[in-house]
Amino acid sequence: QQQVKQSPQSLIVQKGGISIINCAYENTAFDYFPWYQQFPGKGPALLIAIRPDVSEKKEGRFTISFNKSAKQFSLHIMDSQPGDSATYFCAASRMDSSYKLIFGSGTRLLVRP
């Protein structure tokens, strides 16, 4: 019940295309859903996060869509750029114990020029 399942494992997108990464969780007590971005040789960094009281959050080209009833959330990268090539991790936790972030297995995104 603590798992966060992420797919796909890897993704190749042409420049200008839309990248979509999906995650599913089991614990209905989770109420904080961040996405982290990791470039090679760097640690993960927070990209965008959502709470379940909204169904969508957009920051620039990055959008999180959240489906509470299906216990799923996804990251959409519009107009994907080669500089977006990185590994993306979804995560989930309870707000009152946010240090117990449960991470997905990661998606390696390659955006071709």
Place this chain on the structure above:
Amino acid sequence: ETGVTQTPRHLVMGMTNKKSLKCEQHLGHNAMYWYKQSAKKPLELMFVYSLEERVENNSVPSRFSPECPNSSHLFLHLHTLQPEDSALYLCASSQLGGNTIYFGEGSWLTVV
């Protein structure tokens, strides 16, 4: 420039060696973490320190020994490791009650 600094960035050690990884955070946070990142388990929480007290130990073998002397520093002492312990070890910090965890760039460990 990252607010969480880890040293060394790369470490090669034999199975009988004793070494330590060091982490320092410059963000004024009061919680610190050790994560292990490998191909098999991409981001695996090992230890959590809150206000310098260990609050989480995720069934980590005793050959890994954490130490948090103050809220800005965190160590991971390593001894008699196994080759399967080779991985990227990430230190992180956050503010208690906050949601964002800030990671360092990691220490690449190879056990030979």
